[in-house]
Structure formats: C-alpha cells, structure tokens
Amino acid sequence: xxxxxxxxxxxxxxxxxxxxxxxxxxxxxxxxxxxxxxxxxxxxxxxxxxxxxxxxxxxxxxxxxxxxxxxxxxxxxxxxxxxxxxxxxxxxxxxxxxxxxxxxxxxxxxxxxxxxxxxxxxxxxxxxxxxxxxxxxxxxxxxxxxxxxxxxxxxxxxxxxxxxxxxxxxxxxxxxxxxxxxxxxxxxxxxxxxxxxxxxxxxxxxxxxxxxxxxxxxxxxxxxxxxxxxxxxxxxxxxxxxxxxxxxxxxxxxxxxxxxxxxxxxxxxxxxxxxxxxxxxxxxxxxxxxxxxxxxxxxxxxxxxxxxxxxxxxxxxxxxxxxxxxxxxxxxxxxxxxxxxxxxxxxxxxxxxxxxxxxxxxxxxxxxxxxxxxxxxxxxx
Amino acid sequence: xxxxxxxxxxxxxxxxxxxxxxxxxxxxxxxxxxxxxxxxxxxxxxxxxxxxxxxxxxxxxxxxxxxxxxxxxxxxxxxxxxxxxxxxxxxxxxxxxxxxxxxxxxxxxxxxxxxxxxxxxxxxxxxxxxxxxxxxxxxxxxxxxxxxxxxxxxxxxxxxxxxxxxxxxxxxxxxxxxxxxxxxxxxxxxxxxxxxxxxxxxxxxxxxxxxxxxxxxxxxxxxxxxxxxxxxxxxxxxxxxxxxxxxxxxxxxxxxxxxxxxxxxxxxxxxxxxxxxxxxxxxxxxxxxxxxxxxxxxxxxxxxxxxxxxxxxxxxxxxxxxxxxxxxxxxxxxxxxxxxxxxxxxxxxxxxxxxxxxxxxxxxxxxxxxxxxxxxxxxxxxxxxxxxx
Numbered sequence: 001x002x003x004x005x006x007x008x009x010x011x012x013x014x015x016x017x018x019x020x021x022x023x024x025x026x027x028x029x030x031x032x033x034x035x036x037x038x039x040x041x042x043x044x045x046x047x048x049x050x051x052x053x054x055x056x057x058x059x060x061x062x063x064x065x066x067x068x069x070x071x072x073x074x075x076x077x078x079x080x081x082x083x084x085x086x087x088x089x090x091x092x093x094x095x096x097x098x099x100x101x102x103x104x105x106x107x108x109x110x111x112x113x114x115x116x117x118x119x120x121x122x123x124x125x126x127x128x129x130x131x132x133x134x135x136x137x138x139x140x141x142x143x144x145x146x147x148x149x150x151x152x153x154x155x156x157x158x159x160x161x162x163x164x165x166x167x168x169x170x171x172x173x174x175x176x177x178x179x180x181x182x183x184x185x186x187x188x189x190x191x192x193x194x195x196x197x198x199x200x201x202x203x204x205x206x207x208x209x210x211x212x213x214x215x216x217x218x219x220x221x222x223x224x225x226x227x228x229x230x231x232x233x234x235x236x237x238x239x240x241x242x243x244x245x246x247x248x249x250x251x252x253x254x255x256x257x258x259x260x261x262x263x264x265x266x267x268x269x270x271x272x273x274x275x276x277x278x279x280x281x282x283x284x285x286x287x288x289x290x291x292x293x294x295x296x297x298x299x300x301x302x303x304x305x306x307x308x309x310x311x312x313x314x315x316x317x318x319x320x321x322x323x324x325x326x327x328x329x330x331x332x333x334x335x336x337x338x339x340x341x342x343x344x345x346x347x348x349x350x351x352x353x354x355x356x357x358x359x360x361x362x363x364x365x366x367x368x369x370x371x372x373x374x375x376x377x378x379x380x381x
Numbered sequence: 382x383x384x385x386x387x388x389x390x391x392x393x394x395x396x397x398x399x400x401x402x403x404x405x406x407x408x409x410x411x412x413x414x415x416x417x418x419x420x421x422x423x424x425x426x427x428x429x430x431x432x433x434x435x436x437x438x439x440x441x442x443x444x445x446x447x448x449x450x451x452x453x454x455x456x457x458x459x460x461x462x463x464x465x466x467x468x469x470x471x472x473x474x475x476x477x478x479x480x481x482x483x484x485x486x487x488x489x490x491x492x493x494x495x496x497x498x499x500x501x502x503x504x505x506x507x508x509x510x511x512x513x514x515x516x517x518x519x520x521x522x523x524x525x526x527x528x529x530x531x532x533x534x535x536x537x538x539x540x541x542x543x544x545x546x547x548x549x550x551x552x553x554x555x556x557x558x559x560x561x562x563x564x565x566x567x568x569x570x571x572x573x574x575x576x577x578x579x580x581x582x583x584x585x586x587x588x589x590x591x592x593x594x595x596x597x598x599x600x601x602x603x604x605x606x607x608x609x610x611x612x613x614x615x616x617x618x619x620x621x622x623x624x625x626x627x628x629x630x631x632x633x634x635x636x637x638x639x640x641x642x643x644x645x646x647x648x649x650x651x652x653x654x655x656x657x658x659x660x661x662x663x664x665x666x667x668x669x670x671x672x673x674x675x676x677x678x679x680x681x682x683x684x685x686x687x688x689x690x691x692x693x694x695x696x697x698x699x700x701x702x703x704x705x706x707x708x709x710x711x712x713x714x715x716x717x718x719x720x721x722x723x724x725x726x727x728x729x730x731x732x733x734x735x736x737x738x739x740x741x742x743x744x745x746x747x748x749x750x751x752x753x754x755x756x757x758x759x760x761x762x763x764x765x766x767x768x769x770x
Contacts, residue, residue, distance in 0.1 A: 023512075055443075056436040056463060062507045063435075063465040063756055070623035076643050079621035079759075080471055083436065083463035084445065092460060092475065098482035099384065125442040129404050234484070236458040238430075238449045245450070256456060368446035373459075 006221025006228035009038035010340035015178040015209040018114035025067035031212035049078040053089035053109035086336025087365025087375040110210035111330035143195035152249040153300035161188035163284040171323025173352035178328025207328040233378035235260030254293030265378040278338040279364040335365015346381040384481035387604035387611035390420025390597030396561040406451030416595035428485040430454035433472035434719030437504040466755015469722020492723030493593035529672035544568035546671035554710025556740040561590040587716040612730040627758035640760040641680035665729035667754035722753035
C-alpha cells in the first residue's frame with residue numbers, strides 16, 4: 001500500500017448543534033464544492049467514482065445515499081455507500097484506486113444528528129433478542145465500560161476530565177469546531193451527571209455537518225498538488241457484540257487494527273515515529289483507552305499518559321489537536337473528519353493548531369457499542 | 382480487470398415467507414456454514430467479512446456489528462454495504478476490491494434480509510425525497526409498474542409476455558429447493574390473477590422473502606488450493622445515477638441511455654464480446670417482475686430494441702432455451718432484498734460449476750452475466766466465467 005494512494009484535498013463544513021437551513025444534500029454539496037475547488041479538478045470530468053458514508057437510521061431514509069449522486073455529478077457513474085464510520089469509506093475509496101479500477105475518487109460523509117433522537121437509534125444497534133429491551137444506549141454502555149476501566153486499572157474521573165479540558169481547549173484554535181471552552185478539571189467533574197462516571201461534558205455533543213476528500217493515484221496526486229498526503233497503512237477490526245463476551249477495559253479490535261496498519265506502514269515504535277494522532281473519542285475515557293489500543297502506551301497506562309502531558313498540543317505526540325469529537329462532530333463524519341484533520345496537519349494547513357513539522361499521522365474511526373469496531377489509517381507526507 | 386478473483390464457496394438458506402424459529406444471526410450462520418463447507422475452509426481462513434442488507438427493513442442499526450457473533454467477523458476486518466436493491470451485488474464488488482487492492486486474500490460475503498421483521502413497503506417508501514415526492518410514492522411497485530408499462534408501449538409488446546415469463550419462471554423455481562414461491566403457474570393463471578398496479582398482476586410481483594446467501598471469494602493462488610471448480614469474476618461494473626434520474630432516463634423517449642445501456646456497453650466492449658447471445662450462455666438477472674426480462678435484454682445491449690419479447694415468445698430464455706434467464710426462479714420467486722443480488726452471482730456461479738442440481742440448464746455454460754438492480758434504476762453488472770485461459 002505505501003505511497004500508492006494520495007489524498008489531494010479535504011474539506012469540512014463548520015460543525016454546529018443544528019443546521020436547520022440546510023437539507024442533507026446541501027451539506028454534501030457544500031463540502032463537495034469546497035474539496036473540488038481545493039483540488040482544482042472538474043467534478044463532472046475527473047471524478048470516476050463516488051464513495052459515501054451515511055446511515056439510513058440517522059437520515060430517516062432507506063438508501064441515505066440517494067441524494068448523493070445529485071450533488072456530486074454522479075449521473076451514470078460508479079457510486080457506492082459504506083454504512084460504517086467515515087474512516088471505512090476512506091479505506092474503501094483507497095481500495096478503488098489500489099485495484100487499478102479508478103484513478104480519482106470522491107469520498108463524502110454527512111450526518112445531521114439534530115434531526116432525531118440518537119439514543120433510540122443506538123438502542124436499535126443492540127441485539128434485539130436478549131439485550132435491546134433493557135433500554136441500553138451508548139452512554140449507558142459507555143458508563144459500564146468507563147467503570148470497568150477505572151476498576152481494572154485504577155484510572156480516575158479526574159484523568160477523564162483532563163481529556164475534556166485538553167480537547168475543548170484545543171478546539172478554540174479550530175475554526176470548524178462547534179464547542180470550545182477554557183475549562184478546569186473541577187468544571188468537568190461538577191457538570192451534570194448522565195451515567196456515572198460520564199458527565200454531560202464527557203460526552204460528544206449533538207452535531208450536524210459533513211466532510212469530503214479527493215483520493216487519487218500517485219501520478220495524479222503529484223500532478224494536482226505539491227502537498228499530497230499518502231495513505232501508508234490501514235487496518236480495521238471487529239470485537240464481539242455481547243458486552244459480556246468482551247473485556248471492556250481493553251480494546252482487542254483496535255490493537256489488531258493498529259498493528260496491521262503499522263506493519264503495512266513499516267512503523268516499529270509508534271510513539272516515537274508518529275507525530276500527531278486524531279482519534280474518535282465519543283466519550284472522554286475513550287481517548288485514554290484508544291491511546292492504549294493504538295500502542296502509544298501500555299495497557300492500563302492511558303491515565304498516566306494524559307498525566308504526562310505528552311498528548312497536549314505542545315507535547316511529544318499531540319492527540320486530537322483539532323479538539324476531537326468532544327468539540328462536536330456528528331457520527332459517520334467522525335472518522336472521516338479525523339482523516340481530514342490529519343491530512344491538513346501533514347499539508348501544514350492547520351493554522352493555529354498546526355503541529356510543526358508533522359510527517360506521520362494516525363487517524364482513527366470507530367463505531368458500535370463501546371467501540372466495537374475500529375478503523376486505523378496511517379498517513380504520511 | 383487484471384486481477385484474478387474467484388468465487389470458491391457458496392451457501393444459501395432455504396427461502397420462505399416466515400421463519401419464526403430462527404433469529405437473524407442464526408439464519409446468517411446457516412448460510413455462512415454452508416459456504417465455508419463448500420469452500421472446504423474454516424472461518425479462521427477468512428480475512429474479511431462483508432455484510433449487506435437494508436437497515437430499515439428490520440430496523441437494526443449497524444447490524445454488521447450486531448451480527449459479528451454469528452457472521453464470524455470477530456477479530457477480522459469488514460465492511461457493511463447499504464445501497465438499496467443493488468446492495469447484494471455491491472457487497473460482492475466490495476469483496477472484489479478488498480482482494481484486488483491486496484488488502485485481503487480471502488473474503489466472506491453475506492447478503493441477508495428477514496422481511497417478516499418489519500414493514501418493508503413503509504421502509505421502501507422512505508427512499509423517495511422527503512419534501513416533494515414521498516407523499517405520492519408507494520414502495521417499490523410504483524417504479525416497477527412505470528418501467529413495465531413503458532416497455533409494453535415502447536416495444537409494442539403484448540401483455541401475455543408477462544404471463545409467459547412468469548410461467549417459465551415458476552417452472553424454474555419449482556426445480557430449485559431454495560426458492561420461496563415454488564408453485565407452478567400457467568400463462569392463464571398469471572394473466573387472470575388480480576390486477577395490482579397496471580400492468581402487474583398479483584402473480585407478476587416479487588414476494589417479500591427471508592433468507593441469506595454467503596460466498597467465499599479468494600485471490601487466485603488461494604482459490605486454486607481451495608477448489609477444483611473456481612468461478613472467476615471476469616469483469617464487473619457499477620452504474621448509478623442521481624435521485625429519480627435513473628428512472629427518468631429509462632422512461633424518457635429518444636435514444637436510450639440508461640444505467641443498463643452504459644453497464645452493458647462497458648462489459649461487452651471491455652471483454653470484446655460482439656455476439657452476446659452466443660458468447661454468453663446465461664443471465665442471472667435481478668428481475669423483480671416479468672417485463673424486466675425483455676426490457677433488460679434490450680437495455681443491456683444483448684439484442685436489438687423491440688426484439689426481445691419476440692425472442693422470449695420463441696423460448697430463448699426458458700431453462701431449456703439457448704439463453705436462459707434466471708434458471709433459479711429469479712427475484713420474481715425469491716426476494717430477500719439484501720441477498721437477492723448476492724444470490725444472482727451465486728446462482729450464476731453454481732450454473733458455471735454445473736452444481737445447480739435440478740435447475741441446471743441444459744446447455745453448457747462458459748460465461749454468464751449476473752446483475753443487480755435497485756435505487757433509482759441503478760445497475761451493477763458482473764461477467765463470470767469458469768475458465769480464464
């Protein structure tokens with residue numbers, strides 16, 4: 001895989017708690033226009049294939065990709081939809097190019113979480129024979145995972161709160177972010193409790209928005225931009241569905257996915273080699289758990305890792321300099337926006353949140369109950 | 382299409398209208414076990430698991446994750462595809478991309494639907510644009526009736542063709558133990574059935590079935606070790622269009638330029654096929670109602686415009702004919718949407734392997750087409766062969 005798929009450009013909407021003035025297709029139109037302009041290509045002539053990511057449940061529509069070809073010049077073109085996280089769509093788009101079937105692919109994802117009650121949708125993702133009727137949603141499940149993580153490894157709510165303080169602080173430097181704030185650990189701990197130990201600040205806020213990017217072959221990417229970003233490695237993996245079948249304090253699937261991606265990218269010592277990480281923390285504790293899964297620290301050391309300050313914007317290995325999902329990114333767009341942020345870091349286009357001299361980045365998307373499935377992409381410039 | 386990707390294992394459940402004694406996972410597991418046994422491998426040999434169905438039909442969100450315990454995807458990579466009627470074929474294409482890109486060596490594909498668990502027509506109605514067209518659209522039938530009526534008028538085709546097609550399809554399905562509607566009907570039975578939406582009578586409409594189809598796909602070096610009868614994906618193409626646009630293209634007058642014509646031209650040209658009805662011997666078609674046989678034969682560029690129904694009248698497309706369409710009984714007799722497309726590829730592969738049993742066609746098959754249809758008249762088209770040399 002190394003250096004054969006180039007990301008030419010990426011674009012996002014500003015993320016907001018609600019965008020009632022925009023139809024879902026208009027969200028896609030906005031990012032498509034932006035990314036096509038940034039890449040300097042013709043949507044009609046140059047784009048051979050369109051890969052999108054959205055969810056029928058969130059859109060309230062069977063074939064949620066139905067309006068996509070309309071706003072992406074998809075008339076009589078190759079078009080497909082991945083119904084996982086946005087990072088999966090980037091990986092699938094890359095496969096189109098690696099296979100030699102297509103030279104230039106547009107990848108888009110959209111979601112307007114404000115249109116519906118997400119807790120009901122989350123409940124519908126849970127096994128319907130044995131567990132769904134308990135009324136579990138992702139926040140309740142996350143509370144169990146966080147509690148297990150605390151019990152097994154002695155991680156504290158203060159350490160979770162540090163993630164919120166860092167990410168909402170970083171978001172102040174990100175013009176696309178929805179929520180940003182200067183907070184203290186006490187502010188987070190004193191905020192409204194949702195499901196112990198998850199407070200309202202520990203959870204990603206409801207958000208609307210979209211993200212897009214242009215993927216191309218090595219040859220075309222080099223022609224289109226002097227700052228191509230290469231997909232160097234990728235991996236994705238599932239954990240079991242039944243929570244009782246999993247050790248919730250560890251993330252086996254993420255470990256498998258990241259090992260595969262690192263092997264492909266030739267990374268031996270992730271914490272030394274990687275310059276910046278953008279990961280999908282739907283809840284604050286997940287950032288600590290996912291840093292373990294990504295091999296940045298050992299199992300159970302996520303708490304110490306945030307305490308060390310290494311993941312701060314000016315640390316050795318900044319995690320979520322964009323503000324992460326806690327700053328407000330909708331589901332499905334989540335993973336793709338992580339890739340987009342990593343692309344901008346590697347292109348040196350991240351403005352105030354730029355990590356100087358970033359050469360190698362990791363972007364992570366996940367989905368399902370307690371992060372049941374993970375997708376890891378290693379990007380380099 | 383320089384990559385050599387083969388289908389090495391096929392498994393399908395029996396299809397029916399109800400299956401109260403099995404949940405979704407158990408149904409899928411049945412198809413997966415059969416496919417793995419057919420390929421003579423275990424789940425440990427699989428790198429990637431791809432699932433496809435339409436979420437709102439059963440109501441399960443992220444069901445690739447929900448079904449991980451049954452599909453065998455734990456500890457493996459995977460994708461969930463979701464593209465409407467074409468989802469079954471799209472997941473085979475996703476498997477092809479996984480292998481052709483070098484990301485996986487062996488992929489398990491699962492297409493499934495359990496239509497008794499939700500109100501399918503209500504869910505299909507949400508396909509239509511919410512502000513303008515959803516209010517006067519009902520399910521899939523309105524589009525199918527429009528396309529059928531358009532063909533009848535355009536080609537000057539008599540209504541009886543619908544009866545003839547459904548009649549030989551009922552004969553085909555009666556020979557297929559896995560088909561859902563297996564009763565035999567005469568032309569008169571079909572024509573005298575209650576008119577539901579002109580020109581479609583009750584017997585011309587595809588059922589809502591439940592079932593699953595699983596396939597194992599592998600790269601060449603692995604495929605040759607797994608089976609003596611690999612079926613190769615020689616070519617495939619996806620042609621979709623904008624909301625409503627694919628349908629309007631098919632219904633508008635003037636020279637025909639539809640997703641089917643574009644897909645047909647691409648496949649025939651890329652594979653240097655000049656006499657399709659001779660060089661290709663079979664078509665497992667996504668045929669939701671009888672008039673799609675002549676309509677698709679023409680739009681896929683297999684015969685001249687206005688001629689297909691005459692060839693069908695002469696028996697070209699029956700199981701004993703020289704170009705059988707859907708000898709399995711097709712979507713008209715078995716329609717679990719997420720598996721309908723997967724099943725088309727699987728049934729075409731069974732014919733190429735000469736493993737179709739009682740519904741094996743009489744003529745020798747070396748190349749076969751399989752198609753997917755859905756969305757706003759979207760098309761996926763495959764060319765399969767049992768020998769690449």
